[in-house]
Each structure stands twice: as structure tokens, then as C-alpha cells.
Amino acid sequence: MRITKKQAVHYMLAYQNLLFPDKLQGKEGILDYMGKVGCVQYDPLDVAGYNSHLVLQSRIKQYRSEYLQELLYVERKLLDGWDKNMAIYSVQDWPYFERYRREAFERYGDTFKEMETVLNTIRKAIDTKGPLSSIDIEVDGTIDWAWAPTRIARAALESMYFWGEFIIHHKVGTRKFYDFTNKHIHHDLYLKPDPNVTMEAYFQWHVKRRIGALGLLWNRPSDAWLGIHWMKSKDRTVAIIELEKRREIIAIEVEDIDQPLYIRAEDISLFHQVINSEIEEVRASFIAPLDNLLWDRKLIKEIFGFEYTWEVYKPASERKFGYYVLPVLYGGQFVARLEPKFHKKTKTLEIVNWWWEPDILVSEELKKALLECMMEFVMYLGAAKVVLNSERNAVKDLNWLKELLEKQAQHD
Known part of the structure; x- marks a missing residue:
């Protein structure tokens, strides 16, 4: 075919x-x-x-x-x-990742054989107090771990999570709280x-x-x-x-x-x-840097003619675009790149920068689709206002965004 x-x-x-x-x-x-x-x-x-x-x-x-x-x-x-x-x-x-858990136990289990008391202390603490994070575990000492030495409590919790004894019960930001897996996965599935x-x-x-x-x-x-x-x-x-x-x-x-x-x-x-269909109605979307669609960037370049590099770990002087940039999709084409920053304290979405792709015709239909996309993005973030970083936005046509800002000003 x-x-x-x-x-x-x-x-x-x-x-x-x-x-x-x-x-x-x-x-x-x-x-x-x-x-x-x-x-x-x-x-x-x-x-x-x-x-x-x-x-x-x-x-x-x-x-x-x-x-x-x-x-x-x-x-x-x-x-x-x-x-x-x-x-x-x-x-x-x-059940499909049981191999990963066995591998983790074989990899980390020996590390803690001589520190069984640490594991038992953690088990007892969680059993008694409920879900805990590493800073809640009162165990002294450090251990060489991943890329740098870390607290034994953190290494032990991560190991017990990797081999399946613990599950992430919830997170507060990036802080993980752990609990016994068998409390939260149905018995039949847990042992499958x-x-x-x-x-x-x-x-x-x-x-x-x-x-x-x-x-x-x-x-x-x-x-x-x-x-x-x-x-x-x-x-x-x-x-x-x-x-x-x-x-x-x-x-x-x-x-x-x-x-x-x-x-x-x-x-x-x-x-x-x-x-076998004619595509008539389409929408605009802001695409995540690690979106499933972008997992094979060579394939995206080959099929869409769009080249994307996530520059977040590059020094600022080496970036072609920005720190955290989202590709902007409209219909079957990547039309722009957006660098957003959400300021949580003020609930302000800052448009740090916006770059149109070469040879994009900024039609009324495109502007309307982008305005709808931005408004839904604002709702998703819970932003109270949107601001345009005028110093860094050397772009010619953001009328669709100015319309949103004007509505915001009228509301204020």
C-alpha cells in the first residue's frame, strides 16, 4: 500500500x-x-x-x-x-512490566542486603503513618546513587518503588509520596x-x-x-x-x-x-516538547518538513529559538513556535516569544483557530491574564493575540 x-x-x-x-x-x-x-x-x-x-x-x-x-x-x-x-x-x-521490576530487584537488592534495617524501618514507618516521602523518613546516612550521593532513605524508597513493593501514592509538585502497592492495585492484577x-x-x-x-x-x-x-x-x-x-x-x-x-x-x-477523505475543518494546537507525535523527530522532519529540537538543556547562547518552546500545529502543518511561561503567583501567562515558520500565510482562518487555541490554553492554565513580552517578540503579525489582550483589558 x-x-x-x-x-x-x-x-x-x-x-x-x-x-x-x-x-x-x-x-x-x-x-x-x-x-x-x-x-x-x-x-x-x-x-x-x-x-x-x-x-x-x-x-x-x-x-x-x-x-x-x-x-x-x-x-x-x-x-x-x-x-x-x-x-x-x-x-x-x-503485569507487562514485571520484567522491569525483577531487573530492578536484581540490580538494587544487593545494595540493601546489608541495610535490611533501613528497609524495615521504612516499611514500619509507612505501615504506621501512611504514605510518606523521603524527607519524612528519619534514617541517617548517604549512599552513592544515580549521578550523585543521596540520602539512604531516598535511595531505599526509589529502589522499593522500582522493584514494585511501593507505588507512588501521590505527588506534591515533584515530591513523591510512597505507599504499599498491594493497597492500591487489585489483588488479582497485582499478582498476575x-x-x-x-x-x-x-x-x-x-x-x-x-x-x-x-x-x-x-x-x-x-x-x-x-x-x-x-x-x-x-x-x-x-x-x-x-x-x-x-x-x-x-x-x-x-x-x-x-x-x-x-x-x-x-x-x-x-x-x-x-x-480516502477530504479534510475540511481543522484546528490549531500547542504541542508538548515530548509529545508522542514528536518522539521520532527525524520522521517528523521527513513527513512534515518540520525540524524541532528541544533546546531546554542547551546553553542560552547556543539556542536557535528558546528555553521551552512548543511547536504550533494548524491542520496538517506546523506554522509557528511558541515560548510560554506561566507565572503561578500572579496567574499570568507570558508569551516570551513567538516565531512564525517560513512562508506561512497568516490567513483569517488561521488567526481564528490560534485565538481559540490560546483561549483554551489560558483556561487550562487557569491564567487570569496574558502578556506579550514586547522586547523579545520581534514578530509582525500577532493580531489574533492582540484581540485576546484587548478582550482581557476590557474585562479588567
């Missing part, structure tokens, strides 16, 4: 719930999206909300961060775990064995899961494959061959791309629906 790049763009965006005007609704919409893509990536930086919130606000109508918090820490339908690095995924996926008996089966499951995380993916090294433990490129190739042989994934040829891209077999109906 052969398609054009435009058709590939439309399919990826439709799959990612980023193309059509209608958005997903509420917590059920979040669960629907998570069930399709497997996980969203978590990152502790909070410039305009955490990455996971930014991913969801672009897809969920009138999104509120409370939706995700409730699904994670009240209803327990989602959980914090390791998949594509730090991530959030369905609690139903708990790994469905993937062999390593080969595990690779096939995770490769298919990653294809589903984007909607369309090729067999090339990229960040999209990060976090699949033990898998080498040859293992990925073998898994793809086996999945294609069993018709669980389908190869798609795209014009001017010299290797196939793959979709999951269960998505073929949506695929045909999108590529």
Missing part, C-alpha cells in the same frame, strides 16, 4: 486526535487516548504545566490538570511507571504473571506498543524506541518481521521515503477512512 506524505500527515494527526475540530472529552477521553498510545511521557519541568498535561491539553476539551491527578491518585486507573523513560500508563499494564513468557514475545509486544504510541513508525533508530530494556536493533528487526508475518502490523509505503512505515492492524479502518 502506497500513500503520499500529505496522507501520512493526515493519518498521524487523526490518530493522535490532533486533526479534526472535535476534541476528546474529560477523563474518559484521557483513558481512550492512553489506551490507544500506551503511555505519555512525564517530565518534571513545569514551565506551562508538566509535559503530560501539555500532551493532554491539546487533545482533551477544556482540559484540567485535576483530571489526570484523579485518574492517577484517586481512581487508580493510571499509574506512574517506566516505559518511554518516566511515563504514565494504564494500571492494566502492570507477565503475559510475555519469552523475551521474544516481550520485544514483539513492546515494539507494537511503540508503533501504537505514534500511529505510524519506521524501523530506524530513534527516541521512539527508548526505554525498551535489553532490545538491540537486530531484536527490533526480528520483532517487526514476526509481527508483520502474523499480520499484527502492516507495512505502508510513503512517497520519497525509502523504507516502509508500520501501523497496527487494528488501526487499518481509521487509516482507510482518513486517507
Whole structure:
């Protein structure tokens, strides 16, 4: 099956719930999206909300961060775990990551054999007082840990979390509070064995899961494959061959791309629906830096003609754009880049900078879509006002934003 790049763009965006005007609704919409893509990536930086919130606000109508918090820490339908690095995924996926927990116990268990009293002290404290963070544990001493020495209490809690004895009960900002996992995951699910008996089966499951995380993916090294433990490129190739042989994934040829891209077999109906339709109504979206859509940036450059680098860890002098920049999507095209900053104390959304992509025609339809997108972004943040950093915004056409600012001034 052969398609054009435009058709590939439309399919990826439709799959990612980023193309059509209608958005997903509420917590059920979040669960629907998570069930399709497997996980969203978590990152502790909070410039305009955490990455996971930014991913969801672009897809969920009138999104509120409370939706995700409730699904994670009240209803327990989602959980914090390791998949594509730090991530959030369905609690139903708990058994599939048993290999990771066993690996963690083998890696960290020996570290604490000589400090069993530390583990027992922590167990007793949480059993007695309920969910605690590392600063609540009164255990002295430090240990070499990750990139630097850290308190034994923190290292022990993280280890017990990695091997599955503890779960993240809730967070206050980035501060984690831990509790016993078996209190919060149903007994049958908690003890359910790994469905993937062999390593080969595990690779096939995770490769298919990653294809589903984007909607369309090729067999090339990229960040999209990060976090699949033990898998080498040859293992990925073998898994793809086996999945294609069993018709669980389908190869798609795209014009001017010299290797196939793959979709999951269960998505073929949506695929045909999108590529055989005329796309008339579209919307604008602000896309998270670690959005599922951007996990393979070489693929995005190839299909969309858009090159994006997250410059947050670059020195300021080496940045082409800004510190925390969100790509701006309109229809099937990336039209601009936005650098926002939300000041929580004053509830002010600052537009630090805005860059139009080359050769973008700023039509009335585009302005209207951007205004609607910005207004929903303001609601998601709970911002009371929006300000434009005039010193750094050397851009010509932000009339759509000025309209929002004028409405704000009238309201004030």
C-alpha cells in the first residue's frame, strides 16, 4: 500500500486526535487516548504545566490538570511507571512490566542486603503513618546513587518503588509520596504473571506498543524506541518481521521515503477512512516538547518538513529559538513556535516569544483557530491574564493575540 506524505500527515494527526475540530472529552477521553498510545511521557519541568498535561491539553476539551491527578491518585486507573523513560500508563499494564521490576530487584537488592534495617524501618514507618516521602523518613546516612550521593532513605524508597513493593501514592509538585502497592492495585492484577513468557514475545509486544504510541513508525533508530530494556536493533528487526508475518502490523509505503512505515492492524479502518477523505475543518494546537507525535523527530522532519529540537538543556547562547518552546500545529502543518511561561503567583501567562515558520500565510482562518487555541490554553492554565513580552517578540503579525489582550483589558 502506497500513500503520499500529505496522507501520512493526515493519518498521524487523526490518530493522535490532533486533526479534526472535535476534541476528546474529560477523563474518559484521557483513558481512550492512553489506551490507544500506551503511555505519555512525564517530565518534571513545569514551565506551562508538566509535559503530560501539555500532551493532554491539546487533545482533551477544556482540559484540567485535576483530571489526570484523579485518574492517577484517586481512581487508580493510571499509574506512574517506566516505559518511554518516566511515563504514565494504564494500571492494566502492570503485569507487562514485571520484567522491569525483577531487573530492578536484581540490580538494587544487593545494595540493601546489608541495610535490611533501613528497609524495615521504612516499611514500619509507612505501615504506621501512611504514605510518606523521603524527607519524612528519619534514617541517617548517604549512599552513592544515580549521578550523585543521596540520602539512604531516598535511595531505599526509589529502589522499593522500582522493584514494585511501593507505588507512588501521590505527588506534591515533584515530591513523591510512597505507599504499599498491594493497597492500591487489585489483588488479582497485582499478582498476575507477565503475559510475555519469552523475551521474544516481550520485544514483539513492546515494539507494537511503540508503533501504537505514534500511529505510524519506521524501523530506524530513534527516541521512539527508548526505554525498551535489553532490545538491540537486530531484536527490533526480528520483532517487526514476526509481527508483520502474523499480520499484527502492516507495512505502508510513503512517497520519497525509502523504507516502509508500520501501523497496527487494528488501526487499518481509521487509516482507510482518513486517507480516502477530504479534510475540511481543522484546528490549531500547542504541542508538548515530548509529545508522542514528536518522539521520532527525524520522521517528523521527513513527513512534515518540520525540524524541532528541544533546546531546554542547551546553553542560552547556543539556542536557535528558546528555553521551552512548543511547536504550533494548524491542520496538517506546523506554522509557528511558541515560548510560554506561566507565572503561578500572579496567574499570568507570558508569551516570551513567538516565531512564525517560513512562508506561512497568516490567513483569517488561521488567526481564528490560534485565538481559540490560546483561549483554551489560558483556561487550562487557569491564567487570569496574558502578556506579550514586547522586547523579545520581534514578530509582525500577532493580531489574533492582540484581540485576546484587548478582550482581557476590557474585562479588567
